[in-house]
Amino acid sequence: MPDLARASARASALATVSRPGVGPDCGVRLSERPADALVQVAVPAAARAAVADALGHALPDPLTAIDIPGKSTRLLWVSADQWWVEARDGTAPADLAARLAAAGARPTDQTQARVVVHLAGEHTRDLLAKGWALDLHPRAFPAGACAQSSLAAVSVMLAAVGGGAYDLYIPRSFAQSLWDWLLDAGAEFGVGVD
Amino acid sequence: MLLIPCPWCGPRPQTDFTYGGDGTVVRPAEDAPQAAWADFVFVRDNPMGPHRELWHHSAGCRRWLVVERDTVTHDITGSFKPGEVPS
Numbered sequence: 001m002p003d004l005a006r007a008s009a010r011a012s013a014l015a016t017v018s019r020p021g022v023g024p025d026c027g028v029r030l031s032e033r034p035a036d037a038l039v040q041v042a043v044p045a046a047a048r049a050a051v052a053d054a055l056g057h058a059l060p061d062p063l064t065a066i067d068i069p070g071k072s073t074r075l076l077w078v079s080a081d082q083w084w085v086e087a088r089d090g091t092a093p094a095d096l097a098a099r100l101a102a103a104g105a106r107p108t109d110q111t112q113a114r115v116v117v118h119l120a121g122e123h124t125r126d127l128l129a130k131g132w133a134l135d136l137h138p139r140a141f142p143a144g145a146c147a148q149s150s151l152a153a154v155s156v157m158l159a160a161v162g163g164g165a166y167d168l169y170i171p172r173s174f175a176q177s178l179w180d181w182l183l184d185a186g187a188e189f190g191v192g193v194d
Numbered sequence: 195m196l197l198i199p200c201p202w203c204g205p206r207p208q209t210d211f212t213y214g215g216d217g218t219v220v221r222p223a224e225d226a227p228q229a230a231w232a233d234f235v236f237v238r239d240n241p242m243g244p245h246r247e248l249w250h251h252s253a254g255c256r257r258w259l260v261v262e263r264d265t266v267t268h269d270i271t272g273s274f275k276p277g278e279v280p281s
């Protein structure tokens with residue numbers, strides 16, 4: 001019997017999109033960064049300490065994300081008492097969800113629900129500003145900030161990851177559409193795909 | 195475009211929210227007369243001036259909130275978590 005979970009984990013929602021190369025004048029560079037596991041957790045106040053123990057790091061404050069030092073794991077605040085745990089160390093979603101559930105969190109596997117696109121380059125902020133209402137100036141949205149809002153009318157999570165770069169978490173079924181928008185809106189700055 | 199302060203996320207554009215109607219109606223008791231239930235379900239005031247209404251931060255934290263908005267000027271004078279609305 002084929003391993004359907006593994007097969008679908010490898011299938012990119014961006015398999016058929018246009019991927020212009022990176023030229024010397026590219027103001028924005030896009031790349032897909034598939035996560036091994038993305039699990040949303042609701043954490044009752046009473047379970048916060050146990051969940052932090054299981055993760056090896058405290059859950060981040062509202063509107064912030066943190067890359068746990070020494071681990072390929074990012075924690076992102078998504079709502080009151082709710083976070084995302086994103087793993088890039090080969091962890092299987094079911095294993096991560098089980099570990100979090102054992103610590104008292106209520107996990108929901110979102111690995112297949114989001115496409116992660118990394119944006120970098122000197123005009124990244126100019127491109128995002130064409131479809132995003134929140135202030136992205138580093139004074140208002142520094143490295144480590146994250147927010148959910150609409151980008152070109154698609155609800156996304158945006159995380160500032162430092163160096164003027166951002167990670168964009170796009171609902172899977174909107175990924176092609178938003179990718180096309182990024183190429184179109186980025187044309188004036190020069191946009192390429194790593 | 196309104197700029198709505200979400201109690202969890204901070205100021206966000208109106209397009210990130212879904213309007214949820216009058217935030218002042220009170221659910222009747224289960225055994226209240228049918229007329230009270232009809233009022234609760236169907237009858238709304240249409241006030242000019244300050245009003246409290248429900249909004250859902252649907253493109254953000256997906257929480258419900260109560261917003262105090264002037265229906266004439268669109269000035270927003272407060273927003274609250276449900277259960278923390280001052281009387």
Ligand SMILES: [Zn+2]
Nearest residue numbers: 200203251255
């Ligand atoms: Zn919110």
